[in-house]
Amino acid sequence: MDLNVYNGRKVLITGGLGFIGSNLAISLVQLGAQVTVLDVLWPDHGGNPFNVEPVRKDLIVNICDIRDKYAVRTLVKGKDYIFHLAGQCSHVLGHVDPYPDIDINIRGTATLMESIKENFPDAVIVHTSTRGVYGSVDRLPVKEDAPTNPKGLYEISNLTAEKIVNFYGEIHQLKTVNLRLSNIYGERAQMRHGKFGVVNWFVRKALDDEAIQVFGDGKILRDFLYVEDCVDAILKTGASDRAFGGTFNLGNEEPCSFIELVKTIIDVAGSGRWEYAPFTKERAAQEPGDFYPDISRIKETSGWQPETTLRDGLLKTIEYYRQHRAMYW
């Protein structure tokens, strides 16, 4: 897939100061796109103005809420590509407060889609959802047509957002793509707490030479994808006409246990240690067990494939945070 299609095109990234959004923004600026990022810098989330420091003179940063329909209406106008990454992303916040998931992830997505429908229906919209929409799974690797049994409000709200995106695609003929992201790690993720972004949280623990807690027996399998690979996939699906209307797993086809992950992190960092810890009640209730995706659909449709090994990804990640620790700790 030729990413030169983005050269000179107008792009909006919601959640564009966050982890994946900012890496995407940097890539798009480098590809010659005219990038606007929308972000509200919601407390405890990934938004960090420093994330776009390398390109800050070459993009527009617009601070506003995805639920602000008047602002969103203005910001979507004239955009050729809209990457929708804004969202509440704590897996457990919904246990104590159900409204952020509903208001930001569901209503916010509807606000964006409604604005696009009314103002710029030719835009391509790529929405990032989560592999959490599957919940516990019977068969591995997980294909996109597996049953969706999301466990928490975060996962439920992402599934609903996907369905809203598809609704606008089908009923209002918008060009939409849903991507179900696995565990993405790498530069520019928040490092202040472990409520989401488990790999990066473990990286922080290692860099601080602290104990990494591995829940349960540590043998649960997951897939971990480096953020540059993730950004590459987002760009390639956005540039693929054949992807429109589709829902795609976006992760790594090679499963890895938490023990293996943790040992690699400690080895690459040269610091840190690990210990077993019992699941908390909340984590146990939310824990869907082994997961790794079948990614043949996105590979066939967009020509994308993961390029970075876990070790190489961790090396780059750790180097970044060593250099910019003050901006993230």
Place this chain on the structure above:
Amino acid sequence: MDLNVYNGRKVLITGGLGFIGSNLAISLVQLGAQVTVLDVLWPDHGGNPFNVEPVRKDLIVNICDIRDKYAVRTLVKGKDYIFHLAGQCSHVLGHVDPYPDIDINIRGTATLMESIKENFPDAVIVHTSTRGVYGSVDRLPVKEDAPTNPKGLYEISNLTAEKIVNFYGEIHQLKTVNLRLSNIYGERAQMRHGKFGVVNWFVRKALDDEAIQVFGDGKILRDFLYVEDCVDAILKTGASDRAFGGTFNLGNEEPCSFIELVKTIIDVAGSGRWEYAPFTKERAAQEPGDFYPDISRIKETSGWQPETTLRDGLLKTIEYYRQHRAMYW
């Protein structure tokens, strides 16, 4: 199932001035329950104070919005059973305005569940959803574990509401039941427009001696359930401990074509006529094709089964509207 369990118990019915809610309220009063109905009488919807006329001295009517968290918090207190029927129920409103589905059906359900969790976690909660959550189906009759591919925002919002109800059941240990209702018809449905409640709309056309429009070739199969049977099922599942945590189809296992339905209505009414009509673009996009449910799960769990033939149900329905036409036309 012994419905005497409701005798002397405190019950809240959201949407209790609507079609099914009011029939449920009347039954519960007759069973000796202390009934409060919550309804906002939302324009164009089924709420009608006349619906509870037969029992109006024996229940409490509280007009408020399901999204009004302070009011809802007060109303759930001390209730043994909460039947959640309030909802935006137009299938096509979401095509022009996505927010009522999201705000009323999704956020409203969360508001109710949050209030119950905080204030009266021992209550039994029965939530009525729609068979529309399945979307187009591959196999008939449809079992509860069939894939859910809701087409419109109404159906998406109902599926999300189900998942929110289940979330509170699982994570917060509330006693919850989801019922996926098919086409219910009978006394006390609104008769002013045909945006929902197709059988009742056809009944009105027949009583007005007008032409009933049958879309497509009229051979699409559906199931039609009489409201007294529906109320009986709601009461029996609410009274069944074994039902808690479950999701159940609630419909009629005997499929019927639209042509057959319309001919029966015209025959029973002794007036009206019918004609073929092409699908509108919106209806075609939303039309999921043949549907009738497998209802063995609810039968086995609650001991319920449908008792009323289509002809008998229509006879009672038509008699009611002949008598009370002024309150519904």
